[in-house]
Amino acid sequence: MKSELIVDVQPQEVSIALTEEGRLVSLQKESRNLAYAVGDIYLAKVKKLMPGLNAAFVNVGYEKDAFLHYLDLGPHFSSYSEFLKQLLDDPKAPMPQLQKMKLLPDIDKHGTVTEQLTAGRELLVQIVKEPISSKGPRLTTEISFTGRYMVLIPFSTKISISQKIKTSAEKLRLRHLVESIRPKNFGVIIRTSAEGKSVAELNHEMQTLRKCWEETVAKARTAPVPSLIFEEESRIVGVLRDVFSPSFESIQVNDAEAYAQIQKYVSLIAPEKKEIVNLYTKDTPIFDHFNITKQIKSSFGKTVSFKQGAYIIIEHTEALHVIDVNSGNRAKAGNDQETNALEVNLRAADEIARQLRLRDMGGIIVIDFIDMNKAEHRQALYDHMRQIMANDRARHNILPLSKFGLMQITRQRVRPALDIVTAETCPSCYGKGEVQPSLLFTDTLREKLGYLIQDLKVKDFVLYVHPFVEAYLKKGLLSLYRRWKLELGSKFKIVADQSLAYLQYRVLDSAHNEIDLKEEKDLDKSSSEKTKSKAKNRVNQTDSADNND
Numbered sequence: 001m002k003s004e005l006i007v008d009v010q011p012q013e014v015s016i017a018l019t020e021e022g023r024l025v026s027l028q029k030e031s032r033n034l035a036y037a038v039g040d041i042y043l044a045k046v047k048k049l050m051p052g053l054n055a056a057f058v059n060v061g062y063e064k065d066a067f068l069h070y071l072d073l074g075p076h077f078s079s080y081s082e083f084l085k086q087l088l089d090d091p092k093a094p095m096p097q098l099q100k101m102k103l104l105p106d107i108d109k110h111g112t113v114t115e116q117l118t119a120g121r122e123l124l125v126q127i128v129k130e131p132i133s134s135k136g137p138r139l140t141t142e143i144s145f146t147g148r149y150m151v152l153i154p155f156s157t158k159i160s161i162s163q164k165i166k167t168s169a170e171k172l173r174l175r176h177l178v179e180s181i182r183p184k185n186f187g188v189i190i191r192t193s194a195e196g197k198s199v200a201e202l203n204h205e206m207q208t209l210r211k212c213w214e215e216t217v218a219k220a221r222t223a224p225v226p227s228l229i230f231e232e233e234s235r236i237v238g239v240l241r242d243v244f245s246p247s248f249e250s251i252q253v254n255d256a257e258a259y260a261q262i263q264k265y266v267s268l269i270a271p272e273k274k275e276i277v278n279l280y281t282k283d284t285p286i287f288d289h290f291n292i293t294k295q296i297k298s299s300f301g302k303t304v305s306f307k308q309g310a311y312i313i314i315e316h317t318e319a320l321h322v323i324d325v326n327s328g329n330r331a332k333a334g335n336d337q338e339t340n341a342l343e344v345n346l347r348a349a350d351e352i353a354r355q356l357r358l359r360d361m362g363g364i365i366v367i368d369f370i371d372m373n374k375a376e377h378r379q380a381l382y383d384h385m386r387q388i389m390a391n392d393r394a395r396h397n398i399l400p401l402s403k404f405g406l407m408q409i410t411r412q413r414v415r416p417a418l419d420i421v422t423a424e425t426c427p428s429c430y431g432k433g434e435v436q437p438s439l440l441f442t443d444t445l446r447e448k449l450g451y452l453i454q455d456l457k458v459k460d461f462v463l464y465v466h467p468f469v470e471a472y473l474k475k476g477l478l479s480l481y482r483r484w485k486l487e488l489g490s491k492f493k494i495v496a497d498q499s500l501a502y503l504q505y506r507v508l509d510s511a512h513n514e515i516d517l518k519e520e521k522d523l524d525k526s527s528s529e530k531t532k533s534k535a536k537n538r539v540n541q542t543d544s545a546d547n548n549d
Contacts, residue, residue, distance in 0.1 A: 003248050007236055007262070008286050009255035011514065014236060017292045018243055024295040026243070026357050038127050039238070041143060041230035043220045046121045054113050057136075058125060061226040064136030068125065070113045074142035075106035076155035077116060079185075080124075083155070088122055091221050098154055098213075099184040122225055124217075129413070143216075145209040148241050148269050149194035149202055150178070152209040156187025164192040174202075181206050193244075237265050243393075248273065252290065254280040283462050283495045293498040299358060306351040310344045314355065320364035323352055327370060341370040342377045346384055353388045362394070362413025371405045382407070441503050442473065442480060448517055452507065453488045460510040464497035469505075471496075 002022075008015040018026035044060040046068075057065035074080070082104060086096040107116065117123075129138035145152045159178055161171050174190050181203045182188055194202060216230040223229050236258050240251075244266075251266070253259045259279045267274045280286045287293045298304070305311040309328035314321065325348040327340065352367060372378055382400045385407065389396060395412040402408070445463070452458050465473070473481045473494055481494050500506070507515040 003245060004290070005240065005243070005248065005251045006286060006290050006292055007251070007253040007255070007258060008292075009236075009253065009258050014258075015287070016236060017287065017290075019290070019292075022291070023354075024292060024299060024358065025354055027292075027296065028360070037231075038130055039146065040228060041124065041126045041216055042226055043223050043229050044123055044125050044139075044226045046117050046119055046123060048119055049113055049117060051112065051114055056113055056117050058123065058139055059226050060125065060137065060139070061228075062131065062136050064131065064134070066125070066127075066137040066139045067135070068123075068139040068141070070111065070116070071109070072128070072138070072140040072142070073107065073113075073116060074140065074155075075109065076103070077107045077141060078104035079155045080141055080143075081116075084122075084124060087217055087221055095218065095221070098186070101185060103155065103157070103185055124220055124229075132413070143213075144189075145212045146241070147191075147205045147209050148244075149191055149197055149205050150209070151189040151191065152206070152213065153187040153189065154213055155185060157185065158187045159190070160188070161190045162192040162194075165190075165195050170195055177202055178206075183210055186210070237261055240265060244269065248276060251277045252280050252286060253277070254286040283493055285464070285495075285497050285499065288496070288498045297498075299355070304351065304355065307344075307347040310347060312348055312351060312355075314359075320366055321361050323355075323365065323367045325367065325369050338373060338377065341372050342380070345369045345372065345381050349381060349385045350388060353385070353392070356389075356409075356411060357392055357394075360394075362411045365409040365411060367407040367409070369401065369405050369407060438503060441469070445473075445505065446484060448505075448507075449484060449488060449490075449492070452515065452517065453490045453492070456515075458509060458515065459490050460492070461515065462493045462495055462508050463505060464495050464500060464508070465505045466500050466502050467496040467498060468502065470494055 002020065004019045004022075006017045006019065008017070012031065014030050016026075016028045016030075017024055042060045044058045044066070047057045047059045047065050049056050053069070055067060055069040058068050060066045079101065083096055083098060083101060086093070123141060124143060125139040125141055126143050127137045128140045131137050143154055159175055159182070161174060165171055165174070174194055177199050178188050178190060181199065183206075188206075212230065219229045236253075240262060251262060253262060256279060259277065263274055263277045266277055280289070282289060285293070287296075302315070303311055303313050305328075311326055311328050313324040313326065315323075325345060327344045348369065355361070356365065369381065372381070378401045382398070386398055389398060389409075392411075397410045399408045445465075449463070452461065473479060485491065497506070507517065509515055
């Protein structure tokens with residue numbers, strides 16, 4: 001299957017789209033100043049214990065305290081506590097070495113948080129779930145460091161192997177290799193991508209992850225509380241680490257710095273594939289060029305059409321996600337009702353599996369399929385859903401259809417579901433219902449360009465407008481675009497941007513920084529106020545002169 005990764009880097013946000021055979025299957029949008037990402041490690045302080053929840057609230061610097069449940073302390077908490085005590089109690093003492101420690105017995109999994117923690121205690125914690133809605137991050141003290149081929153877990157001795165590696169001989173080979181290079185008192189989870197790798201490749205990553213651990217504990221010794229002491233590598237590289245596959249045919253990125261990061265990472269893990277990383281330099285937005293914007297607009301609405309008029313309706317609630325399947329125009333098909341229902345349900349299952357990955361929907365998902373009377377058809381639908389969900393990296397569980405025709409799915413929730421509003425608010429009236437005459441929009445653009453070129457002295461820039469507006473401005477041999485360039489004496493460009501609303505526009509300079517033209521409105525407003533003030537002064541002077549007479 002042909003896979004492509006398209007990375008759109010903007011000043012405030014990074015968007016990462018994964019396509020399979022040109023079809024969008026995964027989209028991640030991350031703020032560039034986002035804090036509390038999954039995998040980040042903090043030196044934090046226990047704020048208060050909650051015996052009723054068997055948990056503690058921990059201060060990691062977030063506006064809402066983070067949540068640490070007793071079960072998230074992990075079985076090796078006694079060894080962890082002893083190491084942390086040696087690390088933090090006396091900063092001048094020699095650095096404790098985990099490999100030289102004797103691991104203590106596991107804690108009781110049925111114990112209570114008050115037996116292990118006290119308010120004010122300092123802990124080394126890792127984010128396992130980002131803040132969602134009004135909740136703070138969820139934490140664990142089972143620290144782990146994730147690489148391409150393995151996950152390194154301090155205070156453990158266990159070696160686990162991905163269930164997706166099916167060959168017993170390969171499992172045995174990997175277990176022996178990792179056992180021979182594993183540092184003492186470190187556990188390892190062998191990932192699917194380790195299949196077929198040599199001992200040199202595995203050992204190189206093992207040493208890299210071990211170095212991350214050593215740097216983290218060294219930083220924790222001198223850091224203030226609370227503070228971030230280990231940050232997951234850039235989100236772009238993190239996504240690439242999890243989704244990279246030999247089937248990738250290209251990785252397109254529109255930012256030079258991100259391009260260098262990705263090329264460096266691909267060169268490390270798959271040197272033969274480094275040529276697939278390409279720097280996109282065209283003026284057309286990268287998501288428009290690769291048809292991502294249009295797919296986002298058609299895939300993230302409340303209603304999603306998929307096959308010959310059939311569609312699904314997706315609703316989100318606080319507790320769960322609800323999906324309703326409708327046959328639409330398919331009801332007019334010539335097949336009998338039962339066969340038609342099965343066909344629609346199977347195609348709906350394909351689209352729903354894609355939507356779960358695309359929106360990163362987690363928690364409980366309830367699907368109301370079209371009713372089917374035959375048991376073999378209900379079983380066929382259940383088997384089909386399990387088969388197409390097998391490629392989903394998030395942990396999930398699927399139940400057979402109930403007597404009411406409902407299918408229930410639970411899916412791992414790590415971060416908030418991606419909810420993109422596809423309806424566009426009018427950029428002229430902001431939803432009030434009255435807009436400026438669209439016929440005058442070109443006059444407005446001409447005034448803005450004049451202000452930009454003649455007053456702000458900006459000559460090299462790109463004006464992005466809606467595709468319909470761009471087509472109108474460039475229509476004809478002597479188009480408005482050509483006339484404006486001649487009148488203003490500038491070589492600016494006008495480019496279509498599918499993400500913009502009809503009467504919306506934006507301007508980027510040669511360094512791809514957005515130019516805010518609101519200053520002109522403020523300028524007009526202030527000059528208008530000055531004019532009014534001058535007129536008022538004249539009236540006052542006239543009145544004063546009349547009174548003197």
